[in-house]
Amino acid sequence: MFNKNFTLLFVFLFFFSCANDKATTISSLPIVETPVPILIPIPTVVSYPIDFDTLKWVELDRLMPDIIIDLKYATEDNFVEEQMYECPRAFLRPKAANTLAKVQEELKTKGFNLKILDAYRPRPVQQRLWNKVPDRRYVAPPAKGSMHNRGAAVDLTLADMNGNELDMGTAYDYFGREAWPEYQDLPKEVLANRLVLRETMLKYGFNPTRSEWWHYSMNGTGFGLSDWEWSCVTEISQKKE
Numbered sequence: 030m031f032n033k034n035f036t037l038l039f040v041f042l043f044f045f046s047c048a049n050d051k052a053t054t055i056s057s058l059p060i061v062e063t064p065v066p067i068l069i070p071i072p073t074v075v076s077y078p079i080d081f082d083t084l085k086w087v088e089l090d091r092l093m094p095d096i097i098i099d100l101k102y103a104t105e106d107n108f109v110e111e112q113m114y115e116c117p118r119a120f121l122r123p124k125a126a127n128t129l130a131k132v133q134e135e136l137k138t139k140g141f142n143l144k145i146l147d148a149y150r151p152r153p154v155q156q157r158l159w160n161k162v163p164d165r166r167y168v169a170p171p172a173k174g175s176m177h178n179r180g181a182a183v184d185l186t187l188a189d190m191n192g193n194e195l196d197m198g199t200a201y202d203y204f205g206r207e208a209w210p211e212y213q214d215l216p217k218e219v220l221a222n223r224l225v226l227r228e229t230m231l232k233y234g235f236n237p238t239r240s241e242w243w244h245y246s247m248n249g250t251g252f253g254l255s256d257w258e259w260s261c262v263t264e265i266s267q268k269k270e
């Protein structure tokens with residue numbers, strides 16, 4: 030952005046000075062003081078090209094610019110300890126994404142922010158997970174697929190308005206009773222945090238699961254399993270400008 034503006038400024042000044050030189054050669058004309066151009070800084074708007082079908086997908090941080098995206102499968106900080114996504118981009122089907130935006134708006138009025146841990150998971154990634162852990166207790170078989178493969182499930186937690194993650198009692202993808210929503214032998218603060226997330230998600234029509242406090246899904250988004258994988262070529266470098 031800076032270089033582009035600077036180039037435009039240079040081109041402008043070049044033509045401006047040429048025009049001025051030409052004007053001074055016509056001595057019969059009155060000399061008019063040319064006002065010095067006032068350069069108004071143009072606010073930097075981060076924009077990067079849409080490279081997906083917007084009828085089928087919504088990228089969450091385009092819809093909710095202040096949402097925190099922290100996809101654990103784009104790192105090695107996950108239960109298979111291997112990076113499964115080439116880059117962290119979070120997509121959901123339009124109905125689920127637009128509903129999540131309502132959740133986010135309500136939570137913001139209460140001083141919370143959503144942090145997305147996983148969203149749409151392409152089925153080829155599901156296959157790679159299955160190849161690594163072929164156990165139905167932990168990974169849905171790709172042939173059957175999961176709500177994540179439909180773009181209708183999201184794994185998420187709460188942060189405060191400074192981006193600090195709140196205590197939910199267990200890590201993401203912790204496989205044990207402590208992660209069950211019905212498990213109550215936890216500090217009051219943890220139970221309160223889980224309740225805020227749960228009540229708000231349920232209010233707008235997301236469904237919980239019995240074994241993971243972080244997982245919510247939405248029925249009836251109108252789309253099935255998907256093999257589509259997002260691009261990583263230009264998006265991330267442009268997002269970081």
Ligand SMILES: [Zn+2]
Nearest residue numbers: 182183184244
């Ligand atoms: Zn999930």
